[in-house]
Amino acid sequence: MSKKNDYDPSEIQKRMGMKAKNRISNTVIYVVLVIMSIVWLIPFFCIVFQSFRVESTWMAGYVFPQKWGFDNYINLAKTDFWKWYTNTFIIAVVVAALQTVIVLCMSYTLSRFRFKIRKGLMKFMLVLGLFPGMLTMIILYRVLKDLGMTQANAVPGLILVYIASSGMGYYVSKGFFDTVPKTLDEAARIDGATRAQVLWKIILPMAKPIVIYTILTAFMGPWGDFVFARYISMNTSAGMNVAVGLQSWLSLDQINNRYTMFCAGGVVVAIPVTILFLCLQKYYVEGVTGGAVKG
């Protein structure tokens, strides 16, 4: 039957029609995608070009510099920029490490253990998660101020704020753990492993994408945070993170001297994140979709 169809002229025509149709829709999709990526990339390239402009420091009305140079990058060292950068880096690394551990332990517990308040706890955290975090800003500031963790000491304060609620981000990794058959845990426990060994030796190696995903999201949160960081550092340069610090250069009295340096700072901020994503991109996609299968 199928052989006959291969030589059937109407069948061939039909197939060619399908091919043409596919080609058209593919072309449309690619054109749209190309336009979208150009739109997205324009601001980024503008910033990169501006950061190499040395003939003036204010906001110029053109994109391509007339004179190129690294002055803006070199001048960053004469400001508090590297202090802010270090602050942010410390916060992000500590938060990424602690938050990952907390989230993974939380997810494993909720996925594997059955205890009385398990369901209630999950519902409670779901509802709690629906409130915007900003609601807690004022009270958090009071608490941190009493603990002496604001302004110049904002770094430990921010770390505390970021990791305090990290257990609530268990959804994706719990969804992933749920897809790992329970008999693997049971087999390992019979083989002599403790619960902790089951998690470290059996579950986590299988859950690599989700671990990477957790680390990435935990790192990205504090790395790009602005609102909390600004509120808690309260105009004290020593306690600022890089986003707050750079933003202070855009105030009316500074923008004319600092605009190109602001762009250079922005590029430097983007570097570690870009590297992280390039290296771990494969796992990131796997992690997001892997957990979603049975979320």
Place this chain on the structure above:
Amino acid sequence: MATVKLTNVVKIYDNNVTAVHDFNLDIADKEFVVFVGPSGCGKSTTLRMIAGLEEISGGTVEIDGEVVNDLQPKDRHIAMVFQNYALYPHMTVYDNMAFPLRIKKMPEDEIYERVTHAAEILGITDYLMRKPRALSGGQRQRVAIGRAMVRDSKVFLMDEPLSNLDAKLRNQMRAEIILLRQRLDTTFIYVTHDQTEAMTLGDRIVIMKDGYIMQVGSPEEVFDRPGNLFVAEFIGAPKMNTIKAKLVRGDGEYHVAACGAVLKVGGEKGQMLRDRNVPTQDIILGVRPEHMVLAAEDDANAIDCTLEVNEMMGSEYHLHVNTADGNKLIVRIPTITLSPAQRESLVPGARLNVTCEGKVMHFFDTESEVNILYPCQAPIK
């Protein structure tokens, strides 16, 4: 190598469902015990309680004389093979088998020795460096058995290890488990829903239903002397024919009136009925398909039937017949006993006379369904 003793073991789940009622069993050292029953009968739950994967709601489980109720699985010195193999997918076959030994911090050269030795026995040496996903079902199950073998465990637990394999492989692996058992010479507890596996593997079979033990006995015992109707129908394939009948005590002889025929109960069974002075009563008559025979057309003591379906199995015929009063029976006739003319006559609609001897009959009480001659001790709902 150890004894296992279960005393009044009860399992009640959180939703108040009782999965296992008052389970009592003594398993001797180096014994091969099979738990068998339909799904939901509590056989896996019982095994998992022995393994420590389920909490024990009541009673005690002892391994080698030690009560293990509150011990973690890792402290019970048991090995277990799961239905779905439960191999660690990110590890090679070698690492899978080495895992329990590495947890115990055994030196690597001893691990190497043990793993390669086990792999040799199971014929998986060529696959040691592969990941589980690159193996077939049978090979995976061998790895799972190998992982359980490398340890010196006191008890070997197997939870439906062959259920995921296809029929041919299952027969092959069944034979290998018998060989493995001879080699390991340790205590085995094996869970299955397949009565063939139970019959061929077990020293003793524990037949369970709805959380109760129906009967415990050797394969011969449960086959020849089923304690109740459930065991009688569960063991043996195709399942035993059961007919509502009447046991009649004549002078010195017993007869069974069934399907319009009167069958004489002679021999040993007749003697037993006489010895126990069993009165005339309604019963359920059980006769295994292979114990029924074709009778001559003029045999007055035979059941008159119509052939409905004729299954030619090769070495034997399975004849599905209907009696005049609406009972459906299966008769198993070895092909070799039939003449070519007889075989040709076995067409749907053909009239047949079937009968059976007294010694193959089983008599069950209509109310309690207990075997009248070999009553079992198990509680029946």
